[in-house]
Amino acid sequence: xxxxxxxxxxxxxxxxxxxxxxxxxxxxxxxxxxxxxxxxxxxxxxxxxxxxxxxxxxxxxxxxxxxxxxxxxxxxxxxxxxxxxxxxxxxxxxxxxxxxxxxxxxxxxxxxxxxxxxxxxxxxxxxxxxxxxxxxxxxxxxxxxxxxxxxxxxxxxxxxxxxxxxxxxxxxxxxxxxxxxxxxxxxxxxxxxxxxxxxxxxxxxxxxxxxxxxxxxxxxxxxxxxxxxxxxxxxxxxxxxxxxxxxxxxxxx
Amino acid sequence: xxxxxxxxxxxxxxxxxxxxxxxxxxxxxxxxxxxxxxxxxxxxxxxxxxxxxxxxxxxxxxxxxxxxxxxxxxxxxxxxxxxxxxxxxxxxxxxxxxxxxxxxxxxxxxxxxxxxxxxxxxxxxxxxxxxxxxxxxxxxxxxxxxxxxxxxxxxxxxxxxxxxxxxxxxxxxxxxxxxxxxxxxxxxxxxxxxxxxxxxxxxxxxxxxxxxxxxxxxxxxx
Numbered sequence: 189x190x191x192x193x194x195x196x197x198x199x200x201x202x203x204x205x206x207x208x209x210x211x212x213x214x215x216x217x218x219x220x221x222x223x224x225x226x227x228x229x230x231x232x233x234x235x236x237x238x239x240x241x242x243x244x245x246x247x248x249x250x251x252x253x254x255x256x257x258x259x260x261x262x263x264x265x266x267x268x269x270x271x272x273x274x275x276x277x278x279x280x281x282x283x284x285x286x287x288x289x290x291x292x293x294x295x296x297x298x299x300x301x302x303x304x305x306x307x308x309x310x311x312x313x314x315x316x317x318x319x320x321x322x323x324x325x326x327x328x329x330x331x332x333x334x335x336x337x338x339x340x341x342x343x344x345x346x347x348x349x350x351x352x353x354x355x356x357x358x359x360x361x362x363x364x365x366x367x368x369x370x371x372x373x374x375x376x377x378x379x380x381x382x383x384x385x386x387x388x389x390x391x392x393x394x395x396x397x398x399x400x401x402x403x404x405x406x407x408x409x410x411x412x413x414x415x416x417x418x419x420x421x422x423x424x425x426x427x428x429x430x431x432x433x434x435x436x437x438x439x440x441x
Numbered sequence: 442x443x444x445x446x447x448x449x450x451x452x453x454x455x456x457x458x459x460x461x462x463x464x465x466x467x468x469x470x471x472x473x474x475x476x477x478x479x480x481x482x483x484x485x486x487x488x489x490x491x492x493x494x495x496x497x498x499x500x501x502x503x504x505x506x507x508x509x510x511x512x513x514x515x516x517x518x519x520x521x522x523x524x525x526x527x528x529x530x531x532x533x534x535x536x537x538x539x540x541x542x543x544x545x546x547x548x549x550x551x552x553x554x555x556x557x558x559x560x561x562x563x564x565x566x567x568x569x570x571x572x573x574x575x576x577x578x579x580x581x582x583x584x585x586x587x588x589x590x591x592x593x594x595x596x597x598x599x600x601x602x603x604x605x606x607x608x609x610x611x612x613x614x615x616x617x618x619x620x621x622x623x624x625x626x627x628x629x630x631x632x633x634x635x636x637x638x639x640x641x642x643x644x645x646x647x648x649x650x651x652x653x654x655x656x657x658x659x660x661x662x663x
């Protein structure tokens with residue numbers, strides 16, 4: 189019989205699907221609530237407090253949606269590849285499940301970044317889409333996410349799906365620095381970064397609004413991934429005793 | 442070790458010679474795809490000249506994708522692949538040999554054939570030369586990256602379409618710099634940077650992909 193309470197604080201304790209499942213369940217409402225609050229605050233600053241941009245007018249306000257989505261799309265890919273690599277190297281099932289759970293959220297963020305970018309490009313550049321290095325590499329990122337999802341979906345054996353997906357995810361990481369530096373390496377239409385560690389070239393309220401929105405996206409991503417990973421755990425471990433007991437308890441309620 | 446490498450290449454070339462149709466079909470596909478483009482968009486010489494590098498490169502990409510399943514599928518079906526995985530010789534070397542053989546029967550004929558298209562699309566001597574060099578540097582990269590995709594999707598249902606879905610995004614840099622080199626030559630800009638980058642891709646791929654293919658094959662066969 190396995191123990192169901194942690195003896196003391198130990199990160200490895202939660203590396204098993206059985207112990208992680210209830211923890212994730214407890215964390216989800218917190219992250220979801222934070223996501224809602226931060227989104228409301230962020231959007232309030234974005235649309236009501238932040239000043240109108242001197243050159244781009246009101247249309248610049250889409251960056252409050254666009255930039256955090258683009259950040260998350262790259263960041264989530266790296267996190268996904270990290271968990272996939274951990275799963276491949278140490279054969280830990282939960283890490284691979286995390287990678288699988290992150291992929292759809294990452295793809296969603298990438299799509300959102302491309303979509304809002306198109307809507308912003310129309311009034312600013314006069315075109316929904318240009319074949320600029322930043323846009324093209326972001327589009328490739330979407331293809332990489334979709335390829336990862338498609339590969340895992342095509343393989344019936346979950347362990348093989350985990351490992352094959354991991355190899356693909358690791359290869360794709362090469363694309364992330366290309367996206368990030370594309371505006372520097374190729375002098376193209378997409379504007380350079382306004383925010384960096386050294387400081388930012390934006391008005392403070394704009395920056396605060398954007399950072400709050402980025403945090404909101406972050407919280408949303410964590411909540412969504414945790415919900416998804418819980419489902420994956422139940423699906424994969426459906427033959428384990430603890431899942432049967434859990435399901436039996438839930439149905440009795 | 443070198444002997445293993447040479448033997449793998451010899452074996453795959455011998456198999457290719459015995460099944461000529463497979464090899465010739467890839468080349469024929471390449472020729473047909475390039476040929477239908479002028480029929481589709483009209484015989485305007487200036488337009489054709491400007492799109493020729495892109496058309497030839499996209500056709501080369503598609504031909505490479507089409508020929509990928511042959512890389513491991515037959516060996517997987519008759520059990521040879523398992524013996525290769527069990528072999529005491531380094532797997533990376535065997536994989537590299539297979540990729541080289543694959544390039545010799547697909548990439549190399551395409552590269553040679555592209556000279557004809559240089560003439561057919563009325564490219565200058567220098568542009569044709571750059572196109573041939575860019576294909577000679579780029580098509581081995583296609584074989585090497587493609588080998589990873591073929592190994593990952595080995596024995597899966599719908600493997601062919603899936604392979605192209607995985608591999609095409611990874612082919613994009615090669616495509617951009619390959620056709621970019623010819624485009625630069627056409628506008629009399631220095632094209633050496635493009636070719637140098639293609640050469641860098643090739644070296645990078647030779648070092649990394651055989652190792653990744655080895656991992657992918659072990660995952661697929663275990």
